[in-house]
Amino acid sequence: MTSNASSDQPNIRQVAAIAGVSHMTVSRVLNDYPNIRPATRRRVLEVIEELNYRPNLAARALTTRRTRRIGVMVESAVEFGPTSTLRAVEFAARESGYSVTSVALRDDDAMTPQDAVDHLTGQGVDALCVVAPRSSSVSALRKISIPVPVLVIKADSDPSFLTVSVDQQGGTDLAVDHLATLGHRDILHIAGPLDWLDARTRERAFHARAKGWGIRERPIVIGDWSADFAYEFASSLKRLPEYTAIFAGNDDMALGAIHGLHDKGYRVPEDISIVGFDDLPASRHFLPPLTTVRQDFRALGIKAVDVLRASLEGLEIPQRTKIPADLVIRQSTAAPRQLR
Missing domain, CATH: 3.40.50.2300 (Response regulator)
Known part of the structure; x- marks a missing residue:
């Protein structure tokens, strides 16, 4: 006779019996209900761990009308x-x-x-x-x-x-304030696609903060988030531009800009400073390592x-x-x- 494999699995009543509580208390712990005594909650969780109990999600969904x-x-x-x-x-x-x-x-x-x-x-x-x-x-x-x-x-x-x-405006303000405090008064913004809400928020925040610092107003460059776009843009420059810093809408575009400027013989940050946005895991290894806004x-x-x-x-x-x-x-x- 073949046994049912599910019968070997612990159930909620076994957890309740070993923990010395009702099965309803176990259910409330599983569903993170408030007003469960900390000692009771700890004991139930310990038994769940000991038994390697896994709740029946289908049964729970029928009871609570939720699938979690x-x-x-x-x-x-x-x-x-x-x-x-x-x-x-x-x-x-x-x-x-x-x-x-x-x-x-x-x-x-x-x-x-x-x-x-x-x-x-x-x-x-x-x-x-x-x-x-x-x-x-x-x-x-x-x-x-x-x-x-x-x-x-x-x-x-x-x-x-x-x-x-993540506070996109606050992060943009930090980037602009950093460049302005260093003395930059002519900054180019390479934005992401403006149909993206984060890109639009950063672009608006950049203009507002730059205006507050008296930074020269110039048209933004609208990119596509890619390093390739920013590389093509930077490597197409005919001469060292008047702007002294670039605020890139993300780290990938910052990387492309650094590469393109290098290929034109321009130095970062000696000729142009660059700030990114995101803090990619690799950003600390760019040449030079990238100043950027970190999103948690x-x-x-x-x-x-x-x-x-x-x-x-x-x-x-x-x-x-x-x-x-x-x-x-x-x-x-x-x-x-x-x-x-």
Whole structure:
């Protein structure tokens, strides 16, 4: 006679018996209910660990009408920022007892935001997180009836959605302030595609902060986030430009600009200082090591999951939450050439 393999798996009543509590108490611990005595919670978690107990998610979903799954719609998952945010949300969700189902939208893909929402809600997600959105996709989301809480990773507040982001304006202010304090009064901004909300926020913040410092107003260069774009731009310069610094919309474009300037015989930072945005793991190894704005993606993921969980529990939460950015100063910035 063949035994049922599932009978060998510990169940919630066994956990309760060994911990000396009711099975309802075990359920409340698993669902992170408040008002559980710390000693009781610790004992239940210890028994769960000892038995290697894994709750039956299907049964839990039938009882609570929740799947403990978060859906993530991510734009251009090949880019560092979206990929890092997705990984951070996945990690934070797992730590909170949730799983993640994600869908990536790409330029060469026929999938629309409506398709993505239909797919994710069809998986029974409890909530939806939208990572690195474009203004067009957010506009599309407003036209879709979404039956679960929606959080968008974007800097601006939004009447339709919860929002969480790294402080893009604050990070841009740090970059401009650093260059201005060094003495730069003519700075070029190489922006990301302006349909990307983060790129637009950085571009607007750059102009506002530069104006406050009396920095020369000049047209921005609109890039595509790639090192190749910035390399082509910098290597096409006919002479040393009047501007003495470049604020690049991300580290990849900063890298391309450094490469292009080097190939033209210009030195960084002696001729032109460069600041990036993101703090790629490799940025400390650029030549020269890159001054850049660091985004704390881990904190961003934790906060996004915390806000969604609070929304699901009916707790009071802010409509807009920001994570501070940091400036990492390395060797790609110095005083402008005319001041040396």
